[in-house]
Amino acid sequence: MADGNSETKSSNQMWGGRFASGPDAIMEEINASIGFDKKLYAQDIRGSIAHATMLAHQGIISSEDKDKIVHGLNTILSEIESGQFEFSRRLEDIHMNIEARLATLIGPAAGRLHTARSRNDQVALDFRLWVKEELQRTEKALTALIAAFLDRAEEHADTVMPGFTHLQTAQPVTFGHHCMAYVEMFGRDRSRVRHAIEHMDESPIGAAALAGTGFPIDRHMTAKALGFAGPTRNSIDTVSDRDFALEFLSMASITATHLSRLAEEIVIWSTPQFGFIRLSDAFSTGSSIMPQKKNPDAAELVRAKTGRINGSLIALLTVMKGLPLAYSKDMQEDKEQVFDAAESLELAIAAMTGMVRDMTVRTDRMKAAAGSGYSTATDLADWLVREAGLPFRDAHHVTGRAVALAEQKTCDLADLSLADLQSIHADITDKVFDVLTVEASVASRTSFGGTAPNEVRKQIAWWRARN
Numbered sequence: 001m002a003d004g005n006s007e008t009k010s011s012n013q014m015w016g017g018r019f020a021s022g023p024d025a026i027m028e029e030i031n032a033s034i035g036f037d038k039k040l041y042a043q044d045i046r047g048s049i050a051h052a053t054m055l056a057h058q059g060i061i062s063s064e065d066k067d068k069i070v071h072g073l074n075t076i077l078s079e080i081e082s083g084q085f086e087f088s089r090r091l092e093d094i095h096m097n098i099e100a101r102l103a104t105l106i107g108p109a110a111g112r113l114h115t116a117r118s119r120n121d122q123v124a125l126d127f128r129l130w131v132k133e134e135l136q137r138t139e140k141a142l143t144a145l146i147a148a149f150l151d152r153a154e155e156h157a158d159t160v161m162p163g164f165t166h167l168q169t170a171q172p173v174t175f176g177h178h179c180m181a182y183v184e185m186f187g188r189d190r191s192r193v194r195h196a197i198e199h200m201d202e203s204p205i206g207a208a209a210l211a212g213t214g215f216p217i218d219r220h221m222t223a224k225a226l227g228f229a230g231p232t233r234n235s236i237d238t239v240s241d242r243d244f245a246l247e248f249l250s251m252a253s254i255t256a257t258h259l260s261r262l263a264e265e266i267v268i269w270s271t272p273q274f275g276f277i278r279l280s281d282a283f284s285t286g287s288s289i290m291p292q293k294k295n296p297d298a299a300e301l302v303r304a305k306t307g308r309i310n311g312s313l314i315a316l317l318t319v320m321k322g323l324p325l326a327y328s329k330d331m332q333e334d335k336e337q338v339f340d341a342a343e344s345l346e347l348a349i350a351a352m353t354g355m356v357r358d359m360t361v362r363t364d365r366m367k368a369a370a371g372s373g374y375s376t377a378t379d380l381a382d383w384l385v386r387e388a389g390l391p392f393r394d395a396h397h398v399t400g401r402a403v404a405l406a407e408q409k410t411c412d413l414a415d416l417s418l419a420d421l422q423s424i425h426a427d428i429t430d431k432v433f434d435v436l437t438v439e440a441s442v443a444s445r446t447s448f449g450g451t452a453p454n455e456v457r458k459q460i461a462w463w464r465a466r467n
């Protein structure tokens with residue numbers, strides 16, 4: 001600042017109104033993570049108990065000190081859970097808050113807990129444990145969503161509806177088959193969750209600041225006590241790795257993208273124009289001005305949550321992409337992204353499960369729509385190949401002319417007379433009408449994974465055995 005007078009300005013003016021006490025307050029505000037990382041209290045305490053137990057087992061601390069530490073940590077756990085614990089921003093984060101309270105409760109023995117560890121491996125551990133538990137919750141939630149779809153698919157294995165490409169009527173399918181498409185999608189999401197759990201199943205504790213430690217610790221013991229398959233193998237990587245968080249966010253983004261596509265279909269299907277489904281009152285709202293309206297708000301919000309979740313992934317990728325090894329404080333920005341995405345994803349899956357379970361499927365509307373838009377044109381072309389021996393390309397051409405004729409007469413293909421059809425190709429017989437109905441069309445698609453009701457039932461059985 002060129003103006004010498006600036007030195008006489010009050011700290012208030014210099015630092016802005018919010019930071020009444022100057023740079024210290026700004027530092028505290030930017031540095032503290034307790035506002036959000038207090039969510040990790042249970043994992044922090046569990047990790048500390050495992051660490052202290054290992055230290056005593058290895059003769060690094062006395063077993064009396066270990067007992068005091070474990071008892072103190074359990075006291076802190078109940079203080080936090082009963083809302084009696086006072087979190088302090090001056091103590092920065094959950095790790096320092098708990099350690100400071102431990103010192104008040106048990107005195108000097110508390111100072112021995114931090115032997116052979118650092119906040120760098122501590123936070124890596126706490127966060128990993130939290131993400132692992134969240135992945136386990138997500139796995140359960142996806143299983144419930146898949147179960148909801150399997151029930152609806154079974155119920156509607158024979159319900160015909162139009163299948164779409166470009167959102168234009170393509171070929172008739174069954175609603176059961178359409179539901180099973182989502183089972184496949186959410187099934188893949190669930191296997192991504194399982195893979196992520198397996199991938200991250202290594203314990204960071206004992207990597208210390210970055211280089212390991214000279215104390216004779218047993219990292220296999222702590223890994224086992226904390227439910228990990230084993231310890232991580234490189235201490236530098238351990239404290240600088242947030243792949244487990246990125247994998248969680250990647251899987252969350254893909255799942256949210258699937259949920260959003262489903263939400264979009266629900267929004268379209270519940271319009272009066274489509275009218276394929278009616279959402280339950282529990283998952284829709286009215287309009288404050290238009291009494292006739294029933295809005296699919298829950299589906300719209302699921303669609304919108306995808307923006308937040310995808311945003312979290314991009315945010316953390318961006319935080320991580322420029323960091324040299326090993327730990328940098330930038331990494332503290334990992335938690336809010338993951339917490340927010342996790343909350344949004346849990347809610348979105350739960351809302352979708354509720355909507356799928358509760359919605360009324362309007363089979364009459366689906367059936368009427370299934371037959372419109374010349375949806376059985378491919379069946380006519382296939383019939384010409386099979387019964388009249390035409391090459392498919394010629395059959396396609398003949399069918400195109402039949403569609404044009406039906407369009408001209410403003411009727412469906414099945415409503416054309418035999419004479420009309422024979423005027424286009426002489427080899428057409430009245431047997432053709434057997435394939436022009438939507439029921440015949442779906443029943444004929446018996447290829448593996450096809451829409452024929454029996455084929456769909458086979459796929460339902462396959463999934464039932466795995467859900």
Ligand code: ARG
Pocket residue numbers: 033037093119120123327329331332
């Ligand atoms: N609150 C920190 C975080 O979330 C804990 C690790 C602090 N480590 C350090 N070297 N300052 O990343």
